Amino acid sequence: MLALALTGQIAWAVENSWFNTFVYDTITPDPRPVAWMVAGSAITATLTTLFMGTLSDRTRTRWGRRRPFILIGYILWGLSTVLFPTVAYIQTTSVAIVMVVIADSVMTFFxxxxxxxxxxxxxxxxxxxxTRGRVEGVLNLSVFLAQIVAMVAAGMLIDSVGYFTFFYTLGGIVILVGLVAGSLLQDAPLPAKADETQRPFLTEFTELFDINLLKQNxxxxxxxxxxMLSSIGMQVSLPYLIIYLENYIGVTKSEFSIIGGAVMVGSAVFAVPFGILADKWNKRNMLFVATIVSSLGGIFLSLVNTLPLLALTGLFWQAFSVAMGIASVAWLKDLLPEKSRGKFLGIRMIFWIAIPMVIGPWIGSTLIQNFGTPTTxxxxxGFVPAPIIFQVGSIISLLALVPLFFINDKK
Incomplete structure (x- = not known):
């Protein structure tokens, strides 16, 4: 379990952190392809998770229910990661841009x-x-370790061996872990057929988009x-963060690894008391405080240019963003109808990933084109990202507080 969880989270963390810089460094400094790639990946991830999750629920094979998807999926995921950087060999930039968006979406699908x-x-x-507590502990540990690897090790490795060797190695590891761990994985026993009451597949899937759910909940x-609004605010700048630090501030990838590692460790330390407060404190009050502090952190991040101050402001920006996530998800789960939890957690992906990662990077790209420094x-x-992406993103995050005036967490 740990091998599959850790490898998967590392692959995701690298995609979120370094695929955008790869496009900027090797294909074009135009910010629009980054926005297109992030949007395509977000839509693909959301629809794939909802569709394939429902499909795997209904699958019955002699190899198990989930195992075929995990085994084959990890192998193809690793292979697509290996092939991803080869788009840089395409000489025509417009074709390379189209292919990199497609390649990232294909990798995201697997x-x-x-x-x-x-x-x-x-x-x-x-x-x-x-055992659920231990399982959740392993999964949360894998997310933390993956972020450390992506933030600390990846930047240094790319600086020393280059993008191509780095992606080839990462893809090879995903293939190897998927092949070995996926082969050894044992599916849970299938429920007896007499207990199954399946409705039509498309009915279950399309119910996720039923507008009546809004009126009822x-x-x-x-x-x-x-x-959605707070995530849009974060996505205005996050896809361009490393590009901004490297090209506007002058931070190397290895130096970013130090900053990113410090921020991730600090955020993880803060996550524990945040989790305790989310259970004991009024969640709406916690969201107000966390959103305001995180937004101020983003604004101050745009005003500093030394490593210590970048790390400090980045810590406030990200740590209190973690607090926002903990409190909002905890509150969301408190309100979930018992019989529809899976459905609403699927809907959350639309508001948390699909919409923000389409709108946010587009806003960031537009700001960079209008306020960024022209470069070749x-x-x-193309353009070097400007500090305004953090300032506008923080303002949008603050606007997320407006809906909270129409609801209260009674505690």
Missing amino acids: GSTANDAAFSAWTTDIATTE RALFIILLFI LNGQT
């Missing part, structure tokens, strides 16, 4: 199928009341609206 849909469902299948959708890289014209 990753979402293997990890987000099948593996996540498998961990739920095998966990019992006695007003409080839930107010929380989802907060999650490898013969291609």
Whole structure:
């Protein structure tokens, strides 16, 4: 379990952190392809997780229910990661841009199928009341370790061996772990056929987009609206963060690894008291405080240029963003209808990933084109991201507080 969880989270963390810099450094410094790639990946991830998750629920094979999706998915995920950097060999920039968006979406499809849909469902299948805490502990540990690897090790490795060797190695590890761990994985026993009451597949899938759900669960959708707006604010700058630090501030990838590692460790330390407060304190008050402090952190991050201050402001920006996530998700789960929890957690992906990662990077790209510094890289014209992306993103995050005036967490 740990091998699959850790490998999957590292692959996701690297995609979120370094695929965008790869496009900027090797194909074009135009910010629009980054926005297109992030949007395509987000839509693919959301639809794949919802669709393939529902499909894996209904699958019955002699190899198991989740195992085929995990085994084959991880292998193809690793292979697509190996092939991803080869788009840089395409000489025509417009063709290379189209292919990099397609390649990232294909990789996301396999990753979402293997990890987000099948593996996540498998961990739920095998966990019992006695073991669920340990399972969740392993999963949360893998996320933290993956972020450390992506932030600390990846930048230094790319600086020393280059993008191509780095992606080839990462893809090879994903293939190897998927082949070995996927082959050894044991599916949970299938429920007896007599207990199955399956409705048509498309009926279950399309119910996720039923507008009547909004009318029936007003409080839930107010929380989802907060999650959507705050996530849009974060996505205005996050896809361009490393590009900004490297090209505007002058930070090397190795130096970013130090900053990113410090921020991730600090955020993880803060996560524990945040989790305790989310259970004991009024969640709306916690969201107000966390959103304001995180937004101020983003604004101050745009005003500093030394490593210590970048690390400090980045810590406030990200640590209190973690607090926002903990409180909002905890509040959301408190409100989930008992019989529809899976459905609403699927809907959360639309508000948390699909919409923000389409709108946020587009806003960031537009700001960079209008306020960024013109540049030429490898013969291609583009722009260096400007500090305004953090300032506008923080303002949008503050606007997420408006819906909270129409709801209260009574505690």
